[in-house]
Amino acid sequence: GAVVSQHPSWVICKSGTSVKIECRSLDFQATTMFWYRQFPKQSLMLMATSNEGSKATYEQGVEKDKFLINHASLTLSTLTVTSAHPEDSSFYICSALGTGGGYTFGSGTRLTVV
């Protein structure tokens, strides 16, 4: 079945540094990928939708300069949290939309900013 690999699974960084999270579709091409943020015991909040080769579409209230998304190929999208602060600490999950219409999720990245 379709597999999405998300790395790293957890990361701890110092305040003010940047962190990059990768999302790869391993056995299918994903023209569209999504990035979600999940706070403890809460639902997934869509941050942005990225299409291969074009700029990401951000949801209202999400800072595009803070959360940089790159979708350079049909199998890779990256989320970079720039100048991270403790309030950016969260669980980030990517999802890839395959040509068959199925949504496959990565295993998530736990970001802790200290």
Place this chain on the structure above:
Amino acid sequence: AQSVAQPEDQVNVAEGNPLTVKCTYSVSGNPYLFWYVQYPNRGLQFLLKYITGDNLVKGSYGFEAEFNKSQTSFHLKKPSALVSDSALYFCAVRALYSSASKIIFGSGTRLSIRP
């Protein structure tokens, strides 16, 4: 605009009993509905989806869901609960023929199965 409501934060069921996790939705046009399960510190695992066809959809791990258009509901069910079913369950929706492919999640329901 599309939205999903999961009215129960938590559902508690004894092992072996049937379980139901409720979901109602709002979407323009025909809905594309999903159920996902999440275990602690993990991503989401797909359980089942409804696009068209039979209103009763069967999915992974013995789960099924019934699409009810008149009640705009898509409740998740299982005839006999297992302790291992304890997890966080999310209902999600998108408009089937919308150019926007994003799916919107409900707030989640924590299912707790007691031995």
